[in-house]
Amino acid sequence: MLTLLFDGIAYGMLLFVLAVGLAVTLGLMNFINLAHGAFAMAGGYITVLLMNRLGVPFLATLPLAFFGTALIGAVLEPLLYRRLYGKPHLDQVLFSIGLVFMAVTGVDFIIGSTQQNVTLPAWLQGRFDIEWVGIGKYRSFIIVVCGVLAVALQWVLANTRFGSQLRASVDDPRVASGLGLNVNRIFLLTFAVGSGLAGLGGALGAEVLGLDPTFPLKFMIYFLIVVSVGGTTTLTGPLLAALLLGIADVAGKYYVPKLGAFIVYTLMIVILLIRPQGLFARAGGGK
Amino acid sequence: MTAVAQSLRAHAAWHWWEFALIAALLVSWLLLPSQALLLNEIAILALFALSLDLILGYAGVVSLGHAAFFGIGSYAAALFAKLVMPDPLVGMVVAVAAAAASGALCSVLILRGTDLTRLMVTLGVASILYELANKLDWLTGGADGLQGVVMGPLLGRFEFDLGGRTAYAYTLAVLIACLLLARKLVHSPFGYSLQALRDNRLRAGSIGLSVNTRLVVVYTVAAAIAGAAGALLAQTSGFASLDVFEFHRSAEVLLVLVIGGTGYLYGGIFGAIVFKLLHDLISAWTPQYWNFWFGLFLVVLVLAGREKLMRPWTWFGSKA
Numbered sequence: 001m002l003t004l005l006f007d008g009i010a011y012g013m014l015l016f017v018l019a020v021g022l023a024v025t026l027g028l029m030n031f032i033n034l035a036h037g038a039f040a041m042a043g044g045y046i047t048v049l050l051m052n053r054l055g056v057p058f059l060a061t062l063p064l065a066f067f068g069t070a071l072i073g074a075v076l077e078p079l080l081y082r083r084l085y086g087k088p089h090l091d092q093v094l095f096s097i098g099l100v101f102m103a104v105t106g107v108d109f110i111i112g113s114t115q116q117n118v119t120l121p122a123w124l125q126g127r128f129d130i131e132w133v134g135i136g137k138y139r140s141f142i143i144v145v146c147g148v149l150a151v152a153l154q155w156v157l158a159n160t161r162f163g164s165q166l167r168a169s170v171d172d173p174r175v176a177s178g179l180g181l182n183v184n185r186i187f188l189l190t191f192a193v194g195s196g197l198a199g200l201g202g203a204l205g206a207e208v209l210g211l212d213p214t215f216p217l218k219f220m221i222y223f224l225i226v227v228s229v230g231g232t233t234t235l236t237g238p239l240l241a242a243l244l245l246g247i248a249d250v251a252g253k254y255y256v257p258k259l260g261a262f263i264v265y266t267l268m269i270v271i272l273l274i275r276p277q278g279l280f281a282r283a284g285g286g287k
Numbered sequence: 288m289t290a291v292a293q294s295l296r297a298h299a300a301w302h303w304w305e306f307a308l309i310a311a312l313l314v315s316w317l318l319l320p321s322q323a324l325l326l327n328e329i330a331i332l333a334l335f336a337l338s339l340d341l342i343l344g345y346a347g348v349v350s351l352g353h354a355a356f357f358g359i360g361s362y363a364a365a366l367f368a369k370l371v372m373p374d375p376l377v378g379m380v381v382a383v384a385a386a387a388a389s390g391a392l393c394s395v396l397i398l399r400g401t402d403l404t405r406l407m408v409t410l411g412v413a414s415i416l417y418e419l420a421n422k423l424d425w426l427t428g429g430a431d432g433l434q435g436v437v438m439g440p441l442l443g444r445f446e447f448d449l450g451g452r453t454a455y456a457y458t459l460a461v462l463i464a465c466l467l468l469a470r471k472l473v474h475s476p477f478g479y480s481l482q483a484l485r486d487n488r489l490r491a492g493s494i495g496l497s498v499n500t501r502l503v504v505v506y507t508v509a510a511a512i513a514g515a516a517g518a519l520l521a522q523t524s525g526f527a528s529l530d531v532f533e534f535h536r537s538a539e540v541l542l543v544l545v546i547g548g549t550g551y552l553y554g555g556i557f558g559a560i561v562f563k564l565l566h567d568l569i570s571a572w573t574p575q576y577w578n579f580w581f582g583l584f585l586v587v588l589v590l591a592g593r594e595k596l597m598r599p600w601t602w603f604g605s606k607a
Binding site for chain 2: 026032080083084087089090091092093094095097098099100101102103104105106108109217221224225227228261262265266268269272273276277
């Protein structure tokens with residue numbers, strides 16, 4: 001039971017890191033980016049390929065996955081995404097679906113459609129047994145890394161100059177740019193960091209979630225659930241939503257495996273039916 | 288008053304190209320008997336896109352899960368033929384009723400929230416149905432699909448043949464019937480009020496239109512037509528499988544509609560023709576990686592501005 005809860009929390013933390021970039025894209029530029037999972041997949045593949053083909057140790061691949069994906073994000077944002085900010089949602093949806101399909105088939109073509117395996121270093125395998133609760137070492141590693149990231153992000157947002165600029169731009173991009181903030185540059189940076197985090201999440205999650213070319217399609221709906229249920233105006237919203245989703249999914253699959261992902265979807269629809277702006281939306285948040 | 292009435296009437300009047308299009312559809316049955324299978328697929332896709340046009344083009348609801356109703360129609364028709372009776376017309380009525388009922392139920396979900404909420408909810412409904420069809424394998428055959436569906440002859444006389452001519456005639460009849468119905472609907476006061484609420488929901492509400500009732504009605508009608516398209520697929524192929532619920536299908540129909548253009552009903556037909564021909568060409572060349580070109584096409588289409596594609600008369604400018 002506690003093991004289950006623990007796995008759920010690890011899964012939820014992972015989802016949070018994967019989805020937090022999406023929350024920023026949606027919240028800041030009101031852009032529905034269905035291709036977010038493609039960045040996560042890129043991170044996962046960077047780790048897997050570096051480890052399996054070049055023999056780079058697992059820990060060293062994580063920062064590389066982050067920076068590699070951030071770089072891809074930083075290239076794509078001004079090149080493609082920026083043109084679509086003011087466009088209708090339909091255009092954004094079509095565009096990002098197109099990107100997803102390209103990423104899925106491209107990876108399939110270059111690397112092959114087989115599931116990729118990550119061999120964890122020995123010190124991350126196995127589990128500790130505290131009393132009678134089994135706790136996977138890798139799961140606790142995920143929780144620690146993602147927890148540190150979440151705290152760091154919150155600190156950056158709340159206490160740094162960049163954080164307050166970002167919050168200002170989220171609240172009202174027009175006024176923010178009127179005050180002399182370079183909203184485009186802020187957004188470029190944030191997009192790159194968000195993509196990088198997705199890449200890192202993908203790298204961390206390759207062992208837990210599995211990695212194959214259909215990754216962006218399989219998890220697209222999960223990321224979107226985190227963001228739409230959590231709301232896009234705070235960090236704590238998506239965090240709580242991700243934890244809720246992680247625990248519900250793990251518990252649901254354990255207790256009623258017949259229903260599969262059914263529980264998660266139903267839960268999402270019910271929540272959105274009651275609170276269309278997300279569970280933790282700020283009252284009167286203008287969008 | 289008369290000026291307004293005249294402009295509305297002019298808008299609703301039949302254009303020459305509408306007759307030409309319907310005539311062309313009928314002629315295609317006579318002239319291209321060897322292509323009937325492909326034409327049948329095109330017509331089904333066109334019908335599906337037509338139903339999406341009602342909610343997207345007219346009511347402005349962005350849906351990522353329209354395949355839900357296509358799939359319900361498909362499974363309903365296949366199950367009805369297998370378990371109750373093989374008559375296609377009765378099956379069609381049952382499938383349309385099932386899709387309409389589920390459309391009415393789901394329409395409650397799209398009334399509130401932003402575009403994102405609606406995207407998520409429609410996507411969620413389609414995913415739930417996919418899971419259901421997958422898990423209820425004693426009924427639906429699960430991942431293997433529903434096999435052993437035998438269709439009776441159409442109207443008790445015309446057997447569905449391997450060449451697909453009966454099937455195409457049947458599909459065409461349903462397509463044209465739905466087209467006429469949809470045309471009637473969008474040129475009625477109801478249709479105009481839909482466009483009003485698409486353009487500005489708040490304003491439409493404040494001049495006294497009841498926005499929610501209209502959305503429920505149009506969503507139900509669109510679901511019914513999507514169900515008809517799904518039923519046609521199941522009946523003419525004698526098979527229903529999980530892929531009718533897949534995300535891919537919802538994305539595809541969105542693309543078809545966008546190629547043809549939204550908001551004038553015929554977009555689905557043009558889009559389906561272009562899409563299927565492209566699909567056939569590219570898959571003949573690189574079957575496994577067709578999705579890549581599909582994606583690239585979407586990206587380029589959006590970046591280049593789909594507004595250009597939305598005005599078909601500008602492509603055929605030289606002719607007109």
